[in-house]
Every structure is written in structure tokens, then in C-alpha cells.
Amino acid sequence: MTMLAVMTAGAGIGLGVFLGFRAVFPRPMPLQRALADLERPRRALVEPETMPAGMSDRFGKIAVQIFEATGLVDLGALRRRLRALGKPLEAHAYAKMLGGLAGLGIPVMFSLVLAAGGVTVAPAWIAALAVGLGLAGFLWPDLGLSERIERRRRDFRHSLSAYLDLVTIILAGGGGLETALQTSADLGDGWAFTEIRAALRKARLTNRTPWEVFDELGQELGVDELRELAAAAHLAGDQGARIRASLAAKADSMRAAQTATIEAQAEAATEKMLLPVVTLVVGMILFIGFGVVQAISTPGTIP
Numbered sequence: 001m002t003m004l005a006v007m008t009a010g011a012g013i014g015l016g017v018f019l020g021f022r023a024v025f026p027r028p029m030p031l032q033r034a035l036a037d038l039e040r041p042r043r044a045l046v047e048p049e050t051m052p053a054g055m056s057d058r059f060g061k062i063a064v065q066i067f068e069a070t071g072l073v074d075l076g077a078l079r080r081r082l083r084a085l086g087k088p089l090e091a092h093a094y095a096k097m098l099g100g101l102a103g104l105g106i107p108v109m110f111s112l113v114l115a116a117g118g119v120t121v122a123p124a125w126i127a128a129l130a131v132g133l134g135l136a137g138f139l140w141p142d143l144g145l146s147e148r149i150e151r152r153r154r155d156f157r158h159s160l161s162a163y164l165d166l167v168t169i170i171l172a173g174g175g176g177l178e179t180a181l182q183t184s185a186d187l188g189d190g191w192a193f194t195e196i197r198a199a200l201r202k203a204r205l206t207n208r209t210p211w212e213v214f215d216e217l218g219q220e221l222g223v224d225e226l227r228e229l230a231a232a233a234h235l236a237g238d239q240g241a242r243i244r245a246s247l248a249a250k251a252d253s254m255r256a257a258q259t260a261t262i263e264a265q266a267e268a269a270t271e272k273m274l275l276p277v278v279t280l281v282v283g284m285i286l287f288i289g290f291g292v293v294q295a296i297s298t299p300g301t302i303p
Helices: 002-024 031-039 055-070 075-085 089-116 123-142 145-172 177-187 191-206 210-221 224-236 240-297
Strands: none
Touching (some): 075 145, 075 210, 145 191, 145 224, 145 240, 210 224, 224 240
16 A cells, blocks of 8 residues: 555656646747637637636646647647637646546545555555546546537527528618628627627738638538538629528528427427337336236136
């Protein structure tokens, strides 16, 4: 047990030295990552000096550096997935690192408590349990991530459909295209309209068309409908009537797709509700049938 405590203390000291070295001498930020941070929409309205960096921010950056150095996590793919959630990569990396360290440390601490009480546990069991819990804690933040991302994309599609309806109404009233796009974006609330406003601002600052920026936003968020809208509007050119028709057609197709999805979800929920009823009926048939079969097969039970 003493050898296990020495090994645990050595591993902790080595990890602390490594983390301290990374904190004092951080790796330079890649140019691609710096450009991605500059293009990310800023939602904070408070000055940076009034928002001190918390422990999760500091240790999250260290965790990102460790994952990048060791290759444990594909940071590029993870960053693209978290983009739809609007969650910083540092926060997710901090949660993964904290979960992994907690999983590794709990069995060791528990074994030390047992050793203090005179109970000896085999080091192999402690090591296996620590590795298993550490892996589980490391993967815990990823559970349900795909479902949350798909939910956010579905919410964006609903907001995009409403946004296209507003744009179509303003265009039908004689408004210009840029006015319709910006006014419709200003009328909406929620994170989806915030992303649309940020995309329009980026288009103005970079002197590009809104459709090009919408195509990039659709690629970042994984929303194919936004990319299809950008392609259709780009093909329509500068003619207001053709653009209005394209936007109206896209809004109608999105509403039809959303209606079909809702109906499919309702049918799936109905099928799930039938399962308990079928189970109850089958159980009742088996219960009654068992009594009948027992009465027939046992001599003398039927008068």
C-alpha cells in the first residue's frame, strides 16, 4: 500500500510540474485558430476588465494545450461541433479534464481511507477502477452532445423559416434587399437571429454579399438549409422578383419539412405509448393461460 501511495504522489507531482510548465510557457496560438476567434460573433456587452477570467477559463486553456500536445482529442472536429452550441472549446475541455482527474482520484482516495482503517485493497483492483472511472469521467461531457447539437440546429431552422417570411413580406412591400435582410434580423430574438445579425455585419465589414457569409455560417453550424438558401439566392442574381420568389419557395419547403418531422415525431411517440399496453395485454394472457394449462395438465383438478 505504501508503494501505491508513493506512485500516486509521484504521478501527481509529475502532472503538476507539467501543468505548471504549460501555464508558464504556453504554446503559441496557431494562425487558423486566431482567425477563427476573430470571426466568432461576440455577444458580451461588458468590458473585459469587468469580467475576470475564472478558474474554468484558465484551466480550460491548459486542458486545450494538453489535448493538442498529446493528441487525445480531435480539437478541430470538437470545435466545429461545439460551434452550433455556442460553447467555448475551453469550457468543454475543462469539463473533460476535471471528469478524468476526478475519476482517477476517487478510487485512490477511497483506498487510502480504507488503508487508514486497516482494510487492504489489492493495488491491481485500485488501478483498474481508477482507469475505468477516469475514462468514464473523461467521456462524460460528450454524452448527449450530438442530441443537443441537433436540437440547436432544429431551433435554427425554425428561426430561419420565420426570418425568411419576414424578408419576403418586406420585399413584397417594396423594400430593398439589404433593408429587408437587416430589418428582419433586427426584429427577431434568440441566438439564431443573433447569428444572422453577426453574419450580416460580417458581410458589410468584409465587403461581401450576405449569401456568401450565409453559406459559411451554414457550414459552421451544420445547417444545410442555410447553404441551400445561399445557393438559390446567388443563382437568382440581383433581380428582386426572382430573389423574393426564391426566398418564398425556400420558406415553404422548410415549413413542409418541419411539418413532416413533427408528424414523424408524433407517430414515434404514439408507437412508444403502445408498448406498455401491449406488454400489459401479453402479461395478462400469459397469466390466464398459465392457469388454464396447469389445470388441464394436472390430473384431478378438473371435476
